[in-house]
Amino acid sequence: DADVTQTPRNRITKTGKRIMLECSQTKGHDRMYWYRQDPGLGLRLIYYSFDVKDINKGEISDGYSVSRQAQAKFSLSLESAIPNQTALYFCATSERTGYYGYTFGSGTRLTVV
Amino acid sequence: RKEVEQDPGPFNVPEGATVAFNCTYSNSASQSFFWYRQDCRKEPKLLMSVYSSGNEDGRFTAQLNRASQYISLLIRDSKLSDSATYLCVVSNSGGYQKVTFGTGTKLQVIP
Secondary structure, three states, X not given: OOOEEEEOOEEEEOOOOOEEEEEEEOOOOOEEEEEEEEOOOEEEEEEEEOOOOOOEEOOOOOOEEEEEEEXXXXXXXXXXXXXXXXXXEEEEXXXXXXXXXXXXXXXXXXXXX | OXXXXXOOOOEEEEOOOOEEEEEEEOOOOOOEEEEEEEOOOOOEEEEEEEOOOOEEEOOEEEEEEOOOOEEEEEEOOOOHHHXXXXXXXXXXXXXXXXXXXXXXXXXXXXX
């Protein structure tokens, strides 16, 4: 099994729908992150969490919310999806201290029509 | 100026060639530097860290130039399997270590 698992892998949804992306990890890492990737824009941080119940906004948090109910799980919600949220979404984890690189999930390709 | 800048490419090189990418960063307080590899529609994977003294891992060599604020990645004896996008990543220090990704340089190794 993958160290960081994202579900679903692909999703097509309609404008205005609520959608949740799930992430679970077996790395035992405290820190978890949600990024989105768009062509030409690179990876941009949406939210991050350093521990259970710890939630912090990233650079593009508007329109998104997250929940960290357990060390191993970090979910991302789009309350009312809009077409410009169409992107590739990645969950990532890292160790508690320092930055030694992320472990990424395999991504969720989300299309909002 | 972008915090982290990379030439998007593509760099089209024949098998066996040597190719080098640069990445410039704007924050002189940046502390940690990395190269990631990303295959099409896949997740980024850590390729190597970049140390002040430079470091080598097989055919790959990474170097840091703090004075000019850039890092480089050199790939020798290119293989078809090296075809991918290479992301430059820069991290600052402090309580929250802000991590900034470059938009990537695409490499295509041609038979």
